[in-house]
Amino acid sequence: MDNYDPHIHQTQGIVPIVFRNFYGQDVSLEKLPAGKPKIREPIGFDFNVSHADKMMICGVTRHGVIGVDIEKVTNIDVSIATEFLTHEEWHFLMRNGNGNVDDFFRMWTLKEAFVKAIGTGITDDLKAIQFDELVLHQSSFSLKEWYFCTMMLGDYRLSICTSEPQGELRFIPLAL
Numbered sequence: 001m002d003n004y005d006p007h008i009h010q011t012q013g014i015v016p017i018v019f020r021n022f023y024g025q026d027v028s029l030e031k032l033p034a035g036k037p038k039i040r041e042p043i044g045f046d047f048n049v050s051h052a053d054k055m056m057i058c059g060v061t062r063h064g065v066i067g068v069d070i071e072k073v074t075n076i077d078v079s080i081a082t083e084f085l086t087h088e089e090w091h092f093l094m095r096n097g098n099g100n101v102d103d104f105f106r107m108w109t110l111k112e113a114f115v116k117a118i119g120t121g122i123t124d125d126l127k128a129i130q131f132d133e134l135v136l137h138q139s140s141f142s143l144k145e146w147y148f149c150t151m152m153l154g155d156y157r158l159s160i161c162t163s164e165p166q167g168e169l170r171f172i173p174l175a176l
Contacts, residue, residue: 014056016029018047019060025045027039027040035121036119037049044062047059048068048116048117049068052156053156063162064162065118065162065163066117066161067116067117068116069113069159070109071109071156073152073156074101078104081093081104085107085126092132092133106157110131110136110148110161113160117162142165146162146163147165149169
């Protein structure tokens with residue numbers, strides 16, 4: 001993916017390819033007012049796309065809505081988290097002194113997957129969404145009628161948020 005342009009591949013490239021190859025549907029896309037791309041034709045699917053570095057994820061569901069976020073886990077200064085974490089989340093992140101990078105990426109991707117699922121993106125106040133310490137240690141959980149799953153894929157943290165329980169996740173590698 002050396003010539004990867006996320007805007008072209010997300011909205012005009014990868015999504016139509018996924019739907020044509022895996023669901024036998026040709027789709028065209030439009031954007032919601034806050035910028036979330038959606039399928040123009042009512043075909044009973046929702047999708048969301050995220051990218052980081054040279055990794056991309058396209059989440060698709062037939063049940064409800066979906067938001068996905070993927071980030072490459074790198075050593076960063078976690079103090080930037082004060083901009084989007086609640087006081088309780090910050091305390092959890094800093095419980096061992098300097099902050100845990102994996103916990104940072106777990107909270108960030110969970111929050112971003114949620115705001116992408118509801119269609120607002122990070123224009124919303126991320127401090128209005130709080131994950132407590134009990135759910136942050138789980139790979140999947142539900143919270144106020146939303147369903148979350150988070151996992152590592154190599155060096156990447158992936159989080160998924162859906163409005164309906166999804167059952168088994170399937171990963172299908174794509175060659176671009």
